[in-house]
Amino acid sequence: MVNLNPQDWTTGEVEVSGGRLAYHRTGGLGPPLVLSHGLTDNGLCWSRLAEALAPDFDIIMLDARGHGASSPPGVDGVTPDMPGRDLAEAIRGLGLSKVVAMGHSMGGRATAACAADHPDLIRAVILEDPPFIPPMDAKAATQRVERFRKQVGQLRGMTDAELMALVRKQSPSWQPPELPAWIASKRQVDPGALPILPKPWQDDIRRLRAPTLLIHGDVALGSMVSPEAALEARRLNPQLRALRVSGAGHNVRREQFAEVLLAVRSFLAEA
Numbered sequence: 486m487v488n489l490n491p492q493d494w495t496t497g498e499v500e501v502s503g504g505r506l507a508y509h510r511t512g513g514l515g516p517p518l519v520l521s522h523g524l525t526d527n528g529l530c531w532s533r534l535a536e537a538l539a540p541d542f543d544i545i546m547l548d549a550r551g552h553g554a555s556s557p558p559g560v561d562g563v564t565p566d567m568p569g570r571d572l573a574e575a576i577r578g579l580g581l582s583k584v585v586a587m588g589h590s591m592g593g594r595a596t597a598a599c600a601a602d603h604p605d606l607i608r609a610v611i612l613e614d615p616p617f618i619p620p621m622d623a624k625a626a627t628q629r630v631e632r633f634r635k636q637v638g639q640l641r642g643m644t645d646a647e648l649m650a651l652v653r654k655q656s657p658s659w660q661p662p663e664l665p666a667w668i669a670s671k672r673q674v675d676p677g678a679l680p681i682l683p684k685p686w687q688d689d690i691r692r693l694r695a696p697t698l699l700i701h702g703d704v705a706l707g708s709m710v711s712p713e714a715a716l717e718a719r720r721l722n723p724q725l726r727a728l729r730v731s732g733a734g735h736n737v738r739r740e741q742f743a744e745v746l747l748a749v750r751s752f753l754a755e756a
Contacts, residue, residue: 491529491532491535491536494509494510494511494512495509495510495512496508496509496510497510498554499574499575499578499579500574500578501550501556501570501571501574501575501578502567502570502571502574503556504550504555504556504557505555505556506547506548506549506550506555506556506571506575507528507547507548507553507554507555508528508545508546508547508548508575508579509528509529509545509546510543510544510545510546511535511539511542511543511544512543513539513540513542513543514543515540515541515542515543516542516543516583516584516585517542517543517544517545517581517584517585518538518542518543518544518545518584518585518586518587519544519545519547519572519575519576519581519584519585519586519587520534520535520544520545520546520547520586520587520588520592521547521549521568521572521586521587521588521589521592521593521595521596522546522547522548522549522552522588522589522590522592522670523588523589523590523591523592523593523736524590524591524674524678524679525552525636525637525640525670525671525674525678526552526589526666526667526670527548527552527553527554527666527669527670527673527674528546528547528548528553529546529553529666529669529670530663530666530667530670531544531546532546532662532666533660533662533663533738533742534738534742534745534746534749537746538746538749538750542585545579545581547572547575548673549568549571549591549592549595549678550567550568550571550678551674551675551677551678552670552673552674552675552678553670553673554673557675557677557678558675558677558678559677567680568591568592568594568595568598568680569594569595569596569597569598569599569601569602569689570598570599570602571595572586572595572596572598572599573599573602573603573606576599576603576606576607577606581606582605582606583605583606583607583608584606584607584608585607585608585609585610585611585753585756586599586600586607586609586610586611587610587611587612587613587749588611588612588613588615589613589614589615589736589738590613590614590615590616590709590735591615591616591680591682593612593613593614593615593616594615594616594680594682594686594689595680596610596611596612596615597610597612597615597686597689597690597693598689600689600693600694600695600697601688601689601690601692601693602692604694604695607695608695608696608756609695609696609697609698609752609753609756610693610695610696610697610698611697611698611700611749611752612697612698612699612700613700613701613737613738613745614700614701614702614708614709614710614734614735614736614737615686615699615709615710616682616686616709617686617709617710617711617714617715617718618686618709619685620682620683620684620685621681626681629679630679630681633676633679634676634677634679637674637675637676637678638676640671640674641671641672641674643671645668648667648668648671649664649668652664652667652668656736656739656740658739658740659736659739659740660739660742663739687717687718687721690718690721690722690725691721691722693722693724693725694724695724695756696724696726696752696755696756697722697724697725697726698725698726698728698748698749698752699715699718699725699726699727699728700728700730700737700738700745700748700749701715701727701728701729701730701737702729702730702731702732702733702734702735702736702737702740702741703729703731703732703733703734706732706733706734706735706740707734707735707736708733708734708735708737709735712729715727715729726752728748730744730745730748733745
């Protein structure tokens with residue numbers, strides 16, 4: 486039975502090294518589709534896309550470590566720099582293999598790392614505007630961590646009304662279904678949840694063996710994938726297709742939902 490109503494989705498936890506990841510699942514007899522969210526979001530930030538794809542897939546929306554209802558970073562010496570490993574362990578822990586995996590932003594980097602390191606687990610990859618940026622030196626990384634901690638503290642100190650005003654000001658094109666999960670996620674994110682991502686993004690893209698769709702927006706609107714980076718990704722991996730969605734920035738599906746949904750469905754029909 487396919488649970489098209491989000492109120493009927495199941496919730497659970499899966500063990501990973503030094504902790505656990507929470508998840509929401511639509512169920513159904515379709516192939517598994519594992520969704521990994523971006524920084525400061527949670528699994529339910531995928532709800533709009535999950536509702537659209539639920540008739541055809543068994544969708545698992547994970548809360549990353551330090552986000553949502555998952556374990557905080559740093560448990561038992563585990564650092565927040567292991568999102569790819571967390572994803573692989575969660576897929577195995579749920580008894581899955583040959584899944585379709587889609588990730589946004591940091592979740593995109595985690596998805597690429599997992600698919601590169603564990604090709605047996607993932608049969609198709611979709612990356613929504615992953616941060617294709619150079620690794621930072623130690624000083625820049627430390628400064629970024631401090632900025633992130635400050636940002637999280639500010640977000641967690643805001644009321645729901647203040648968060649609603651903020652998202653409507655920053656992202657006026659987002660539709661109402663996107664907003665409740667976004668607001669809730671800002672209450673849940675841990676100040677230490679920022680992955681450092683020490684290795685170049687090219688390392689994982691080069692090693693991907695599964696068909697891959699890279700979806701990105703316009704740099705002028707906030708996309709973290711430049712046209713040059715998209716071309717380099719295609720050069721590094723001939724199985725990768727790149728789609729630039731005009732009128733979108735970093736949150737491509739939230740800003741141009743219909744075009745992203747069509748692209749995802751078309752890609753998965755062939756993958």
